[in-house]
Amino acid sequence: MNFSLDQLLAFQAAAESGSFSAAARRLGKAQSVVSTAIAHLEIDLGLSLFDRGGRYPRLTAEGERLLRDAQRILDDCRHLQALAGDLVGGTEARLTLAVDDESHLPWLDGLLADFAQQFPRVELELLFPLMDDLVHMLLEGRAQVGIGYEQIEPQRDITRHVLGRVSAPMVVAPAHPLARTSPVRREDLAHARQIALTARGQGTEGQPFQVSSQVWWVEGDPAVLELVRRGHGWAMVPDFLARGPLARGEIVEIHCEEPLALRCHSLELLWHRGRALGRAGQWMKAALLARGAALLAA
Amino acid sequence: MNFSLDQLLAFQAAAESGSFSAAARRLGKAQSVVSTAIAHLEIDLGLSLFDRGGRYPRLTAEGERLLRDAQRILDDCRHLQALAGDLVGGTEARLTLAVDDESHLPWLDGLLADFAQQFPRVELELLFPLMDDLVHMLLEGRAQVGIGYEQIEPQRDITRHVLGRVSAPMVVAPAHPLARTSPVRREDLAHARQIALTARGQGTEGQPFQVSSQVWWVEGDPAVLELVRRGHGWAMVPDFLARGPLARGEIVEIHCEEPLALRCHSLELLWHRGRALGRAGQWMKAALLARGAALLAA
DNA sequence: ATTCATCTATCTGTTTTGTAGATGGGTGCT
DNA sequence: AGCACCCATCTACAAAACAGATAGATGAAT
Structure with a gap:
């Protein structure tokens, strides 16, 4: 791996703007920088990315193919940076939601869609444990938020809040x-x-x-x-x-x-009292409390 | 995008070897290089990747999450380099195979699997044009290799070679x-x-x-x-x-x-006389000529 | 044909960055 | 306490990246 991200960035900018000079302007650098960056990249890869025959450089067939890969790398880099920003801002990288039964998915659906939009980089994990397992998962930190029916014996470390009543x-x-x-x-x-x-x-x-x-x-x-x-x-x-x-x-x-x-239970939102939730978890909790009952009934 | 690939490389090496010194040895650099590289990466990302409390540095939760993304970026970089190597070595980035009818896929299956193993980075495009279109595609360079039944009027630029006879x-x-x-x-x-x-x-x-x-x-x-x-x-x-x-x-x-x-045709392998095939195309042509007849009959 | 705006490659000196090695402080095992 | 190993930091040096200037080339307009 001889090339650098700056070279890929120059490559992408040049390919998109159609000229090295325009790319340099876009990147806020001197033209010579873009020119040499691409020349070096070509040396590193061992082939020419642009055809300099005419007034404007034109991507070669190889360049066109390699550009796609370069763009993917740069996208991933931006993703990494954004993810780091998330983490710095207090958003957790992963949120595990433990739900009593997967039959709740239909009414959760819209909420999850909103979550995906709000926290695109947070990995959401959905588990469907039995009631006792659900509590254990919260206690052990395996899951951060739980949805389940009211328990027979409440735990002191688990906070509960009624979402709504489900009749059967x-x-x-x-x-x-x-x-x-x-x-x-x-x-x-x-x-x-x-x-x-x-x-x-x-x-x-x-x-x-x-x-x-x-x-x-x-x-x-x-x-x-x-x-x-x-x-x-x-x-x-x-x-x-x-x-x-x-x-x-x-x-x-x-x-x-x-x-x-008749089967008629309170459906409850559960979380661990001691473990602090990240932004995503807080959003999920608040959204469930605010809209959960309505979604459940609708 | 402030960080560099070298920093990600140091990050990965340190995470995998468990110590900065070991990573430096593995990378053939001085220990201070790895140390500063990771320190700078942490500054760029705004969080700490390792916990330096003990004798050996240990990945933080954030570091663990970000490592996965870093590894993906590095893998993509290696892929880019390998692809460039392919292109330099004369392997085309994409091979288009035009087959008379998708009914031929079953006997092509094994061949395609071998191709995927032999040329993992070559994008294979499979098209199923009608007979006349098939010839046009070869003439225009839209496809490099064709498989079709014998034509009524042979074209001078298209080379043909019988794969086998198909009776119906x-x-x-x-x-x-x-x-x-x-x-x-x-x-x-x-x-x-x-x-x-x-x-x-x-x-x-x-x-x-x-x-x-x-x-x-x-x-x-x-x-x-x-x-x-x-x-x-x-x-x-x-x-x-x-x-x-x-x-x-x-x-x-x-x-x-x-x-x-009775319907009984020669199935022919077709390619353009003038256009040079890359390594992948040559392999495909040779493999079809060598094993095509047998696969067709088996 | 000539002019003109714009392009790219290359050169130059300067600044920035990367690097190796040495040093000091720390940890954990014996 | 001694030892082996670790990391952060400092320093001096080498490598590079950089902006700006220059020269040659292209394509469109005159």
Whole structure:
């Protein structure tokens, strides 16, 4: 690697402005500087980048090809500098967001798009751990911001803030027998197959919501929804997930005559009390608090 | 952009060797050079890359993140240098291969893989023009190497060399009536729908091979094959394309009692007599001549 | 054909930067 | 405490980058 960034910069400027003199003016340097820089670059690379036959230098075929690579290098350099500026300004290089379940992605989508625009150079990491893992990740610093349902035993180092409440209506496929007899009796529910949510580690999470004696335990609400859509049973599916399929008529809501222990949780924003968040993390936290509830409901 | 490539190089070497002194030894420079280079880089970026607390310097979190970008820049620089070396050594930066039809891709596949290994930095362009366009592309320098069927009127500037002969057996779906009565009579063929090849520009290419009065003209052999597979008629399909579906029983071959004007062409390698090929083009030409026939048949 | 504005290459002296080696202060292991 | 190794800093010197000036060349306008 014999050449220098200044040489590449002169190369790019000359190629773009069409003349060495114009490039020198643009770079605020003397013409001789650009001229020698390119001459040296040509010596280093062992070929000529410009055809000096005419009044204005013209890129050779090789020059044209190599220019693309040179531009990429310069772009990367600018990226490095900008990233360093970010870090100096307190923006972290990477933000890890731990979300209870990937079924939350749809309503997070717009927020993430804004984040990408606001912090183009921050690497966003999205993880979907189970509830307990989520808290551990925050405690260990593996993740900086978490979104999850309310915990049974709060940790003292974890700050929590309610984003909104998520209710889970009972739904069933339109062709399912239960769809015809709404409102249904509790016994009807108890004798039809229920698709209930479970978690990989702890098999007991969904037990308070078990109504039927025939249960299929399924990991993840999206999978639950899919099985309901295919008519395998009824389930309680979070509002924001059920909304689309309900509107399209792929599933229908059913009601029960008697009150049930309906799935209805607070969705909470979690972060570590001790660890300071960078600018990106602060933005994410503030944006979730400000718009999270609305997004969740919309 | 204040920093220099030497500084990035020192940064990388120091990060990899774990000490500034070791990096200096590796780079063949004095220790003070590495030390000041990194110090200046830190000033330019506005943050510290190493933690000098202990015996050995240790990357800070920011340094770790920025190192990745630095390495990418250096890799790109090495790529640029290697590419320049290629060009000096007579290897072209881009090779355009014009092939009569994309149906030839399967047997070209292995060859292209070898090419990628042999010339990792050469951009390969694959185009699939019609016969006449193919010759024009070679004449105009838009493509350097061509693969196509024998032409009616040879051009004096285009050199041709036979790669192999491609025969096109008559095939039909297993469920098709013609599949039951093989060998078939010419009248049977004439009264069943024929799927025949045509080209976008000139509608007459396939006319010598028209046997039936009911014809669907279709652009491209893969599309012809697909229609045959779906039982829409019979067709003459190039050997190397028909082989797989024949083996899987998706189509069957039929024979005619009387001799027909069967599709059987020489597949030729074409290049421009006047334009010198670079190393990559020469390799491609030689590889096709040496192994093309075998690949075509296998 | 000649003029003219503008281009590039090259030379010059000056300034800036890069460099090796030496020095001093520090760390961690024995 | 001794030792081996590390890093930052200083100094003097060599290499380079630099601005400005000059000369030759090009293409358009006169």
